[in-house]
Amino acid sequence: MLEILGFGKTQKAFKQKPLTGLFFCPYFSHMMTIEITGAPDFDGVITVAQLKEHLRVDSSDEDTLIEAYRDAAIAWIEDYCNTRLGDVTAVGYMDYFYNARFPIGPVQSITSVTYLDTANASQTLATTKYWYDIKTKATRITFDSVPDLYDDTFNAVQINMVVGYPEASIPQPIITAVRLMVANLYEMRQPVIAGTTAVQVPLGMYSILSPYRIITSV
Helix, strand or coil, X not given: CEEEECCCCECCCCCXXXXXXXXXXXXXXXXXXXXXXXXXXXXXXXXXXXXXXXXXXXXXXXXXXXXXXXXXXXXXXXXXXXXXXXXXXXXEEECCCECEECCCECEEEEEEEEEECCCCCEEECCHHHEEEECCCCCCEEEECCCCCCCCCCCCCEEEEEEEXXXXXXXXXXXXXXXXXXXXXXXXXXXXXXXCCCCCCCCCCHHHHHHHHCCCCCC
């Protein structure tokens, strides 16, 4: 699960109940949770054979280890950039309808928006009730004239989507960052190096990945 603060204002139909004697964060109700429901194919991102070329490894003795390093590198890059390498299905959860930016990207498409009606039954929101912009770096969505929701529940609104770079369209600098991190993991097999001074390479992996980060704030 990935959580981040969103934006927008509450629709008039969804007034919050007053809180008495409790701590209240004004942005709590504007949080969106993202759940990845699809499974990517990391071989479609970069193969072990391609990484071995970068590492200058000829034998197959450590293929499993290199594959594990690749998966770890991709997971770290996805978390650092708030993205996915390989397009996958995902669901965004919100407590009610409000204007929001997505804490993950790029969003390829929004397939549907569902919600819990006043009878606690799942319904699909008409496409005329919302519109979205996937051209911005952090995708945004807004709603209009929305129906009432079921009271006293979290995650009453679900946004079903496809997120991430398609395997064939992943920017090459991101692939380069995967190679760099795998090489680092392969060469440095313990968390601490004794008897030497470690120096970070200037204009290294962070500089490569910086343009591709999805950042939202309030």
